[in-house]
Amino acid sequence: MELTPQQLKNYDGTDPSKPIYVAIRGQIYDVTAGKSFYGPGGDYHVFAGKDATRALAKMSKDENDVVPSVDGLSEKEIGVLNDWEKKFQAKYPTVGTVAGN
Template structure:
């Protein structure tokens, strides 16, 4: 499936009848099974319905970092993002891609 950023934003966990999606580098993961983390009130709820690439790379929970942009990240931050991506791949199914 292909999602625009707008469409992805609807899968943010606020509607219990819908899955929860988080994107990394444009790949959309179904993180519904991790709803205690990504659902409302969860530690990573601000990532739900968004591409959280930059925030994951920077290990940041700042709203301004929840963006797909990886421009200007250090090698260490890219490595951290790669690690997060591997964890997501092992744990959550990929359900689509974010398109512009």
């Protein structure tokens, strides 16, 4: 499955009939099992329905950081991103990709 960033927004947990998706480096993960974190009111809801690559690398929940760009990230931040990516791969199923990545 391939979703545009606009289509991905439909999977942010606000519609209980749909799964919750978070993308990292263009890979979309079904994080519905973690809906207490990613669903509405959850600590990480800001990532739901988006590509959270930069925010995860920077350990940021700032809405402005929830973008796919890795431009200007430090070596340490790339390492943090790699760790997050491994955690997602181990914990959540990959369901598709974000178009244009």
